[in-house]
Amino acid sequence: MNYKFSKRIENLKPSAIREIFKYAADPEVVSLSAGNPSPDAFAAKEIGEICANIFKEKPIEALQYSVTEGYAPLRSYMLDYMKKKHGIGRDFDDILMTSGAQQIMELTTKALCDEGDVIICEEPSFIGSLNSFRSIGAKLLGVELEPDGMSIEKLEDALKNTKNVKFIYTIPNFQNPSGVTTSLEKRKAMYELARKYDIMIIEDNPYGDLRYEGEDVKNIKSFDEDGRVIYSGTFSKVIAPGLRVGYTVAPSAVLKKMIVAKQGEDVHTTILSQMICYEFLTKYDFDANLDMLRSLYRKKARFCMDLLDKYVVPTGITYQPIQGGLFIWCRLPEGTDMPDFCTKAVKEHKVAVVPGTAFLSDENGTSDYFRINFTTPSDEKLEEGIIRLGKFAAEYLK
Amino acid sequence: MNYKFSKRIENLKPSAIREIFKYAADPEVVSLSAGNPSPDAFAAKEIGEICANIFKEKPIEALQYSVTEGYAPLRSYMLDYMKKKHGIGRDFDDILMTSGAQQIMELTTKALCDEGDVIICEEPSFIGSLNSFRSIGAKLLGVELEPDGMSIEKLEDALKNTKNVKFIYTIPNFQNPSGVTTSLEKRKAMYELARKYDIMIIEDNPYGDLRYEGEDVKNIKSFDEDGRVIYSGTFSKVIAPGLRVGYTVAPSAVLKKMIVAKQGEDVHTTILSQMICYEFLTKYDFDANLDMLRSLYRKKARFCMDLLDKYVVPTGITYQPIQGGLFIWCRLPEGTDMPDFCTKAVKEHKVAVVPGTAFLSDENGTSDYFRINFTTPSDEKLEEGIIRLGKFAAEYLK
Numbered sequence: 003m004n005y006k007f008s009k010r011i012e013n014l015k016p017s018a019i020r021e022i023f024k025y026a027a028d029p030e031v032v033s034l035s036a037g038n039p040s041p042d043a044f045a046a047k048e049i050g051e052i053c054a055n056i057f058k059e060k061p062i063e064a065l066q067y068s069v070t071e072g073y074a075p076l077r078s079y080m081l082d083y084m085k086k087k088h089g090i091g092r093d094f095d096d097i098l099m100t101s102g103a104q105q106i107m108e109l110t111t112k113a114l115c116d117e118g119d120v121i122i123c124e125e126p127s128f129i130g131s132l133n134s135f136r137s138i139g140a141k142l143l144g145v146e147l148e149p150d151g152m153s154i155e156k157l158e159d160a161l162k163n164t165k166n167v168k169f170i171y172t173i174p175n176f177q178n179p180s181g182v183t184t185s186l187e188k189r190k191a192m193y194e195l196a197r198k199y200d201i202m203i204i205e206d207n208p209y210g211d212l213r214y215e216g217e218d219v220k221n222i223k224s225f226d227e228d229g230r231v232i233y234s235g236t237f238s239k240v241i242a243p244g245l246r247v248g249y250t251v252a253p254s255a256v257l258k259k260m261i262v263a264k265q266g267e268d269v270h271t272t273i274l275s276q277m278i279c280y281e282f283l284t285k286y287d288f289d290a291n292l293d294m295l296r297s298l299y300r301k302k303a304r305f306c307m308d309l310l311d312k313y314v315v316p317t318g319i320t321y322q323p324i325q326g327g328l329f330i331w332c333r334l335p336e337g338t339d340m341p342d343f344c345t346k347a348v349k350e351h352k353v354a355v356v357p358g359t360a361f362l363s364d365e366n367g368t369s370d371y372f373r374i375n376f377t378t379p380s381d382e383k384l385e386e387g388i389i390r391l392g393k394f395a396a397e398y399l400k
Numbered sequence: 401m402n403y404k405f406s407k408r409i410e411n412l413k414p415s416a417i418r419e420i421f422k423y424a425a426d427p428e429v430v431s432l433s434a435g436n437p438s439p440d441a442f443a444a445k446e447i448g449e450i451c452a453n454i455f456k457e458k459p460i461e462a463l464q465y466s467v468t469e470g471y472a473p474l475r476s477y478m479l480d481y482m483k484k485k486h487g488i489g490r491d492f493d494d495i496l497m498t499s500g501a502q503q504i505m506e507l508t509t510k511a512l513c514d515e516g517d518v519i520i521c522e523e524p525s526f527i528g529s530l531n532s533f534r535s536i537g538a539k540l541l542g543v544e545l546e547p548d549g550m551s552i553e554k555l556e557d558a559l560k561n562t563k564n565v566k567f568i569y570t571i572p573n574f575q576n577p578s579g580v581t582t583s584l585e586k587r588k589a590m591y592e593l594a595r596k597y598d599i600m601i602i603e604d605n606p607y608g609d610l611r612y613e614g615e616d617v618k619n620i621k622s623f624d625e626d627g628r629v630i631y632s633g634t635f636s637k638v639i640a641p642g643l644r645v646g647y648t649v650a651p652s653a654v655l656k657k658m659i660v661a662k663q664g665e666d667v668h669t670t671i672l673s674q675m676i677c678y679e680f681l682t683k684y685d686f687d688a689n690l691d692m693l694r695s696l697y698r699k700k701a702r703f704c705m706d707l708l709d710k711y712v713v714p715t716g717i718t719y720q721p722i723q724g725g726l727f728i729w730c731r732l733p734e735g736t737d738m739p740d741f742c743t744k745a746v747k748e749h750k751v752a753v754v755p756g757t758a759f760l761s762d763e764n765g766t767s768d769y770f771r772i773n774f775t776t777p778s779d780e781k782l783e784e785g786i787i788r789l790g791k792f793a794a795e796y797l798k
Contacts, residue, residue: 003598003626008514011657014664037465044463050455057448065442065640067435101499101644101666108665112535116406117515134664137510200401228401242463244671246499259409266412266532267506268499272670273642 010117010139022344026354032387034374035354037178037328040302043295043377044242045282052281056274064274070265072099072249073276079283080235084251089224090233096254098261101271103208103236103248105264107134107171110204110232110250113259114168115140122160123171124152126361126369128178131171131206143167144363147177149322151184154191161199169202169232170195174222176209176327179361179373183325189222196230202256206234211292213326214300229253237279239328240292245275299328299377302384306330306376309385313392318399328377331358334370335399343398344372351394353387408515408537420742424752430785432772433752435576435726438700441693441775442640443680450679454672462672468663470497470647471674477681478633482649487622488631494652496659499669501606501634501646503662505532505569508602508630508648511657512566513538520558521569522550524759524767526576529569529604541565542761545575547720549582552589559597567600567630568593572620574607574725577759577771581723587620594628600654604632609690611724612698627651635677637726638690643673697726697775700782704728704774707783711790716797726775729756732768733797741796742770749792751785 026033056064071077081097084090091097100106107130115121117139123132125144132142145160146153152172161167170192174184184192196203205222223233232252237245250257264270282288307323310330315321318335332355334340344357358369374391376384424431454462469475479495482488489495498504505528513519515537521530523542530540543558544551550570559565568590572582582590594601603620621631630650635643648655662668680686705721708728713719716733730753732738742755756767772789774782 003600003628005651005653007511007657008517010514011511011661014660039464041460041464044460046455046459046463049463050452050459053451053455054448057444057451061444061448062439062442063642065444065447065642066437066439067636067641101670104664105666113405113409116408117537119406130663130667133660137661137664139515202401230401238465243465243667244461244463246666246668246670253403255403259405262412262531263409263535266502266528266535267665268503268644269528269641270644272499272644272673274672275670 010137014133014136022348022354022356025348028352031348031352031354032379032383032390033354034376034379034387035356036375036378038378039239039243040298040377042298045286045291048282048286049242049278052278056277056281060277064277068270068273070261070270072097072271073273073280076276076280079280080249081251088221090221091251092226094229094253095251096257098250098252098257098264099271099276100248100250100264101268102238102243102246103206103234104130104134105267106232106234106248106250107131107204107206108138109260109263110169111135111138111140112263113256114202118166120164120167121169121171122157122167123363124173124177125363126179126358126371127171127363128173128206129360132363135171142363147180147182149182151182151188152192154188154195157192158195161195167199167201169204171204171206172222173206174219175207176212176324178209178327179329179356179358180331181322181324181327181329183219186219189219190225193222193225193231197228201230203231204234205231208236208239209327211240212295212299212328214296214303215325223251232256240295241279241282245272245278247271247275247279302376302381305381306384306388309388313388314395317392317395319395328375330374330376332372332374334372336370338370338399340370340372346398347391347394351390353390353394355391408535412531412534420746420752420754423746426750429746429750429752430777430781430788431752432774432777432785433754434773434776436776437637437641438696438775440696443684443689446680446684447640447676450676453679454675458675462675466668466671468659468668470495470669471671471678474674474678477678478647479649486619488619489649490624492627492651493649494655496648496650496655496662497669497674498646498648498662499666500636500641500644501604501632502528502532503665504630504632504646504648505529505602505604506536507658507661508567509533509536509538510661511654512600516564518562518565519567519569520555520565521761522571522575523761524577524756524769525569525761526571526604527758530761533569540761545578545580547580549580549586550590552586552593555590556593559593565597565599567602569602569604570620571604572617573605574610574722576607576725577727577754577756578729579720579722579725579727581617584617587617588623591620591623591629595626600628600630602630602632606634606637607725609638610693610697610726612694612701613723621649630654638693639677639680643670643676645669645673645677700774700779703779704782704786707786711786712793715790715793717793726773728772728774730770730772732770734768736768736797738768738770744796745789745792749788751788751792753789
C-alpha cells in the first residue's frame with residue numbers, strides 16, 4: 003500500500019548524521035561520532051551484585067507493573083538529594099522518573115506545545131532533543147550560543163518578536179555539542195527574561211556532574227521562585243545509559259500532565275532499572291564513583307586535547323578547550339565545505355566525526371563546525387582517529 | 401505562574417477510573433480493578449539466574465547505549481518465532497522492540513496521524529490505548545463490539561461516512577475490557593474493509609497466548625498481503641510487565657518512521673530487559689512457562705466465575721463466560737446508575753471494580769458495565785471481594 007505519514011514525522015528527516023553513522027559502522031572506521039560513556043565508566047561488578055540482591059529480596063516488585071510516577075524510594079531519595087546537593091526543589095515541585103532524559107523533552111513538549119508552537123533553543127543544540135520537539139510538531143527557533151551561553155540580547159529579540167513561544171531549552175553545563183557552560187549572569191538573565199515574557203525553561207543537565215576542571219555554576223532551577231523551570235537529570239552518564247533512567251524536578255502542576263502523557267507512552271519506566279539506581283545511590287559510594295568518572299574523563303579529555311594540539315590545530319582547525327562533558331567542538335577555517343570534509347573523513351580516511359549542521363534548529367543551515375567525542379574510543383583508537391583526522395585535514399585544507 | 405497546557409493534554413482527563421484507584425489504594429479495599437499478572441506467574445528464580453549470567457558474560461552490553469531498533473539477537477529470534485508459530489511477517493515487514501506494547505500505540509499514532517485524524521476502535525476498548533491516541537490529538541470513533549467482534553456493518557458505515565480515518569484499532573483476542581474474541585470471519589471482513597477504504601489496522605494482541613479454553617483463531621496479520629497491519633505483541637503477560645518490553649511486526653516503511661519517533665522518545669528500550677527476554681526465550685522452556693500460565697489462569701478464571709455464579713449472578717448482574725485473558729465484563733441490570741454503583745462499592749463496601757465508562761471512546765457516554773480482574777488478587781482476596789460485591793449488589797439492586 004501507499005503509506006501516508008503525519009506531517010510532523012514526514013518533516014523529521016534523519017539527515018546527514020545518519021549517513022555518517024552508516025559509514026561509522028564499518029569496523030575499520032574510528033568513530034569519534036558517538037556520545038557513549040567509556041566502557042571503563044561502568045560499575046559493572048557492583049550493578050551485578052545489586053541485581054542478584056534484588057532477585058533475592060524483592061523479585062516480584064522488580065517484575066510486576068509499577069506506578070507511572072516512578073519507584074517511590076528512588077523518587078523520595080532523589081528529591082532529598084537534589085535539595086541538599088543543588089538547592090533544587092520547592093514546595094510547588096515534585097519529581098517524576100522517566101525513561102531517560104530524552105523522554106523529559108518529549109513529555110514536556112506534549113504537555114505544553116500545540117502544533118506550531120515555538121521552542122527557543124541554543125544554536126547549535128543537542129539533536130536528540132531537537133528531534134523530540136519536532137516530533138510533536140513544535141517549531142524551533144535557534145538563538146546564537148556565545149562562549150558564555152546564549153546571547154541574551156538575541157534571546158530578548160526573539161522573545162519580543164515571536165508569538166507562541168512556550169519554553170526555552172538550555173543545556174547550561176558542557177553543552178552538547180559545543181562544550182559551552184553558561185555563566186551565572188546569563189543563567190540569571192535567562193530566568194528573568196522567561197519571567198518577563200511568562201514562559202518556561204527546560205534546564206537539561208546530563209553532564210553537570212562531569213566537571214573535571216573549574217568551579218560548578220548554580221543551576222537555573224535553584225533560583226526558580228515561580229515554578230517556571232523544568233529540571234532534567236539522568237543516570238545515563240553517571241550510572242549507565244542502557245538502564246534508561248532519567249528524572250525531572252518540576253512544578254507538580256506540570257508533572258501531573260506529563261504523567262498522564264507518560265501513561266500513554268510506556269506506562270512506567272523499567273522498574274528493575276529504577277531499583278538498580280536506588281540501590282547504587284544508597285548502598286554504594288556514589289560520590290566516589292563520580293570522582294572515578296571525573297578522573298577518567300579528565301585524563302581522556304587532556305589526552306584528546308593534546309592530540310588535537312599536536313595533529314589537528316596546525317592544519318587550521320580550532321577548538322575551545324573544555325572543562326567537562328563528553329564533547330569537543332572543532333571549527334574548520336571559514337569557507338571550508340564542512341559536509342564534504344566530514345563525508346570524506348569517514349569515507350576515505352576512516353574517521354567519523356559529526357557535522358555541525360546536525361545540531362542546527364534549521365537543518366538546511368550552514369556550519370563550519372564538527373563535533374568529536376573522546377569518551378567512547380579507547381586511548382589507542384582515539385590517538386589513531388585524531389592522527390587520521392590531522393593527516394586528512396592537512397591535505398584537505400592545504 | 402499560570403500554566404497553559406496543550407489542547408491535546410488538556411482534553412486528557414484522568415476521569416472516574418482515577419477516583420476508583422484512589423480508594424483502591426486503601427489496604428482494606430479488595431481490588432478487582434487492576435490488570436496485573438498474578439505474582440505466581442513470574443519465573444523469578446530463572447530471571448534472577450539470567451541476570452547473574454548477563455552480568456558475568458556481557459555486563460558492558462547490558463549497561464551501554466544500544467540501538468533504537470532493539471537488541472539484535474532478540475529481534476531476529478522473534479521475527480523467526482512469529483513467522484513459524486503464527487505465520488506472521490512477510491518480506492515487506494520488519495520488527496521493532498518497544499518499551500511495552502503501550503509505546504506501539506503511541507508511535508503508530510505519531511507516525512500516521514495529524515491532529516484531528518480519526519482512529520476507529522472497538523466500543524468499549526482498552527483505556528491505555530485510547531489515552532495514547534488522544535495524547536497525540538487523534539479523534540476516536542467507537543464501533544459497537546458484538547459477542548464475536550466489532551459490528552462489520554457499523555464499521556463500514558463509519559468508514560463510509562468519516563473523513564481522515566487512519567487506522568482501525570482492534571484487540572482480537574480476549575479483548576480488554578470485554579473478554580470478546582473476534583471470529584475469523586470478522587477478522588477477514590475487517591481486513592477487507594481496511595483494504596477497500598485503504599487504511600491500516602493495529603492488531604493489539606497482549607492476551608493471545610493466554611487462551612485456556614477453545615481453539616486459537618488466526619491473527620489478522622497472518623493474512624496481511626498488502627502491508628496494512630501493524631501487529632503489536634508484548635512480554636508483559638508472558639514474562640513480566642515490569643521489564644517493559646513489547647515488539648511490533650509491521651511494514652518496514654512504517655517502522656522506519658516509528659524508529660525516528662522512538663529516538664526522540666526514549667532512544668531505546670532498556671537493554672537489560674531485552675537481554676533478559678532473549679535469554680528466557682532461548683535458554684529456558686518458554687512453552688512450558690506458557691502452559692504453567694494457562695493452567696494458573698484457567699484455575700483462577702473458573703474459581704472466579706464459580707464465585708460470580710454463586711454470589712453475584714443471583715442479584716441480576718450478568719457476564720459472558722471467558723476463554724482467556726485477564727478480565728470479566730459484568731453487566732448491571734438496565735437502568736442501574738453504574739457510576740454510583742462502582743463508587744459505593746469501593747467507598748462503602750471496600751471492593752474496587754472499574755466502571756465501564758472508562759473504556760468508551762467518548763468518556764461522557766454511558767455504560768451498564770463494569771470490569772473485574774481475577775489474576776492480581778490471591779484466591780482468598782478474590783473470594784472475599786466477590787462476596788462483598790454480591791452482598792452489596794443484592795442490597796443495591798433490590
